[in-house]
Ligand code: HEC
């Protein structure tokens with residue numbers, strides 16, 4: 001499906017202007033550099049799909065995203081640069097994934113207890129919608145403030161989790177991404193998302209797995225791949241596989257990383273090998 005959509009777009013976009021891409025070109029393997037030179041960025045397919053949902057997908061109450069946030073996302077320009085942040089209407093610090101889900105249940109008539117809807121959102125709608133909304137902040141500097149006490153608390157929690165050693169391997173996010181950053185693991189270079197302000201290229205398209213990912217996906221997957229952990233932060237929750245989406249722990253880590261990326265210029269969708 002994805003591949004087909006991508007190819008179709010590639011044909012239409014053939015020779016089109018080069019889109020935004022964030023990753024330093026020299027870091028990309030040749031086949032990806034060639035794609036970009038042809039003006040083809042598979043991540044744009046997802047942003048376009050998100051724009052389509054944004055304008056045309058009606059909730060059970062007949063509202064679209066555009067009914068409240070304006071044509072072409074007019075009122076959401078710059079919003080992504082300040083997220084995650086505290087929202088009074090939902091009483092939570094939310095990242096992009098959770099914010100959009102909350103809008104759909106609170107303002108569009110979807111039932112928050114409807115498991116089928118939640119699954120559809122998580123699997124199908126979340127990534128394109130988040131990607132589209134993120135593109136509305138392209139060219140702007142990340143500017144996460146910690147004005148609200150709830151934001152400060154989440155930030156501190158995220159920082160603590162970043163350095164907390166857990167799991168069968170006794171790893172922490174920070175061991176790989178702060179202490180060992182720059183070295184290689186399984187032949188992959190270890191990035192330093194905190195120092196390098198790499199939040200600026202998320203959501204990103206990962207060519208190797210042919211997938212578009214938001215930062216939630218990245219954090220949850222790193223968790224699964226490297227920490228191999230029962231959730232020692234809260235032993236009642238078993239996270240040997242992956243933390244579930246939209247949990248506080250993941251959003252706290254996102255807030256910590258995004259704050260560290262303040263000043264970085266947003267260029268999404270990113271493109272990673
Ligand atoms: C009936 C109106 C309504 C609809 C429909 C709606 N939202 Fe919202 N949205 C809100 C309100 C209210 C807020 C909270 C604004 C605040 O506190 O700054 C919000 C906040 C947001 C934010 C954060 C904005 C910011 O400045 O940080 C995003 C992003 C967003 N909505 C996306 C969406 C998307 C995508 C859809 C469609 C799937 C959608 N919304 C549908 C009312 C709506």
Ligand code: HEC
Nearest residue numbers: 171172173176185188190191193198218219222223226253
């Ligand atoms: C054992 C090492 C290891 C641990 C522990 C680990 N990661 Fe990663 N992480 C990686 C590798 C390797 C990559 C690069 C993968 C690639 O090239 O696609 C990565 C990529 C990332 C990226 C993308 C960076 C960029 O430049 O875009 C983020 C963000 C990230 N990890 C966050 C986390 C968080 C949060 C945790 C803790 C929950 C964590 N990682 C734990 C190895 C690790």
